[in-house]
Amino acid sequence: MDSYEHSVLLDRSKCTGCTTCLHHCPTEAIRIVNGHAVINQDRCIDCGECIRKCPHNAKRAVASKLESMDRFRYKVALPAPSLYGQFNNMDDVDYILDGLLKIGFDEVFEVAKAAELVSAYTRQYMKADGVPKPLISSACPVILRLISLMYPSLEDHVLHMLPPMEVAADLARKKVKKEHPEFSEEEIGICFISPCPAKASYVRNNFGNYKSKVDEVVAISDIYFRLLDVMKPDNPVQAISDTGMTGIGWAGSGGEATAILNEDYLAADGIENVNKVLEEIENGNISHVKFVELNACPGGCVGGVLTVQNPFIAKARIRTVSRCLPMAVNFPDPSEEYIPENFLFDEMPAYVPVSRLSPNFAESMRMMSEIQRIRATLPGIDCGACGAPTCRAHAEDAVRAGKRTVSCPFADTIGGNR
Amino acid sequence: MSEPLVFHFDVDGSDFTSAGTASVTVKKNLRQLGLPSEVIRKLSIAMYEGEINMVIHANGGTADVIVTEQYIDIILKDQGPGIPDVNLAMQEGYSTATAQIHSLGFGAGMGLPNMKRYSDEMKIDTEIGVGTTVTMRIWIR
Incomplete structure (x- = not known):
């Protein structure tokens, strides 16, 4: 197997070998060797628990720097919905999107927009015959890796829908190519503004046989202060945002599941809870549930380790910014009979029996x-x-x-x- | 031919929330042995149902899992009330669980039928007032 490139790094000078991360790693991937934590790369699922739990800040998530986008002539930002929950006294998403343009992006394509389409297609997907029960969401990359390492019998339950980030990257690229034919394929750069180091790993390593269409993954925490500098609530901004409550709601646990518009769902967040739910599914215990949304981070994507704000505060703010929005504003073309191929992936990564x-x-x-x-x-x-x-x-x-x-x-x- | 592996568990009858922990541990061990995931799935469901049964009806008991190169045996032993009519108990939907158990989402009358469905062979030895021993075998190949 090719070695999987991870997004968790250790600062050896800060690590005291205290064993905290050891006890919290859900896959027992960490050992203390000669007084320092060592991560077994084959077992790491990029969940970020060790980063969250380290009392010495010795663990760090790596993502690209914003400057990595300099090599492109036309730069597109894909803000994750969780970005919208990071700012104080902010009830209009357009200020954030305008801020992204001010810090150097040429265009913004909201991942929330793609999320609404993914939700709509998932509803369609669930109507098909022979859909496994329960269907497990494929949006969280940690969960996908966890299933492919530890729960091979559940692979058939995974929804084969690409995550909103990938769909957004595909749609954004097509849009730019159409509207700006003067730029070549290589000159267009797609940058995901991420709450999540596992997304960075996912993009770097690809997924199964699917090659990511995202060029760089930059941390929310990396651009946060730059955005604060340019976001001026007093100045009027142009209306950019084109998404409803449903798309933005994907930022928090339960957001994706409620958008299924079927009450037979379950949403679990936090890696320990997720493991318990996966065990229950394996035991055939919750087959009455139709859809299972699983997020490795507490609170959902707002709990990602590349965010700035406390996840629960961020979740409350997500409610504030989406309060006056319609349920959804992005819908598939009603004439489509099938889910388009650019929304689907073929196969899960091969099961790796690491244990x-x-x-x-x-x-x-x-x-x-x-x-x-x-x-x-x-x-x-x-x-x-x-x-x-x-x-x-x-x-x-x-x-x-x-x-x-x-x-x-x-x-x-x-x-x-x- | 290697020696059979034995995993022994005490199933605590007083605690519903911990029921199922033995099957999770067995599952992890079997995965380490590299058994096919279908075998592991069958075994963990059969064992899970058995564990739950012992907690609901018999105030717990013991679970032994014996792994050989050809098959896996699960032996669930309790000192509960015994099963008066095994044929009746094997019917899908038949349950003697209390309303309280039902309210927890258990007692659907699928325990024994599922144990039979997910194992390749099953034997029930039961005596009223003495206890029940359920032996299940799953063939590896």
Whole structure:
């Protein structure tokens, strides 16, 4: 497998090896080695939990700088709906969009606009025969990666609709090419203004066999102060925004699901809750639900680690800015019989059995039994002092490394405990 | 031929919210063994239903999962009231669960039928007042 390029970086000078991230990583991808956190790239799903939980700010999400757009002659900004929730005393989205033009973009194409179309097509998608129940949203890139690493049996449940960011990139590019034929394909740059480092990874690594149409992913936090400098609420701005409540609502958990206009839905946010819901789906427990929206970040995209504002405050502000808007203003062409291809993706990334002990079943069994033997010699307090998140993980690491014994600082004083 | 692997769990009968934790743990372990996802799915549903049954009807019990190279056995043992009429209990929709259990969304009368559906072989040994042992086998190949 090609190595997956991630968006989480460690500042070694700040990392104290304190084990906080170790205990919060949902895929047990982190170990403390020689006093510093090390991320197993094959297991990382870019959820941002370690960034959120690190008490020393040693973890950082990487995205492109705004200057990376300088190489393009015609620059298009794709603001995520969550950007609209970042500003104080602001009840008109046009000031934000105008601000994007002032800081150097030539055009703005709202992702919320694409989101409304995705919602409309999802409603159409759900009417088809043989749609799995429940259908799982494909908008959060962390969830897609989580499913392809840990829940292979749920791949068939995933809605094969591209996320609004991709749809927006495609529509924006087509629009610019039509309206400005003077620019060549390479001269047009599409920049997603992102709350989410996983979107940056998604764009860099592509998704399954789908090549992203976004050129750069820039953090909301990176342009926030530049926007504040140019947003002047006293000056009148031109009307740019072309989206309703539905599209903007995608910023928060439940926004996508309510836009399905079917009450048999479920929306869960926060990676721990998401894992529990996925387990329930695997157990066949919530088959009466038609649509499941899952967001890795608490509160939904407003909780992304590249945002500035507290997610709950941001969610309240999203309500404020969309208060006086119609439900939706973007609809598909009613003459269309099928969902257009530029809204769909073909296949999920291939299942990568990252947790498998050995390609040989008998050998895996032998290793598992050895893990059980070693685990029974450990105290079971999951303290993290050895560098692994749990005693079980420590035993597993040893067996994978071909060791017969482990080094537990407390095995002698506390003793083994199953 | 390697030794069978045994996973043992105590299923706590007093706590609804923790019911299903054993099947989640087993699922993770089986994934590490590299078993086909269809086998894992069948096993986790069969085991989950069994766990819930033990919590609803028998105040908990024990669950043992035995993995060999050819098959996986799940042995669920409880000291509950026993099942008076196994044929009746196997009927879809038949349930003796209380209204309180129903209000939690359980007790649809699909527990035993689902356990049978998702396992390849199932055996029920039950004695009134003594307890019930359900043994399920899922063939790997």
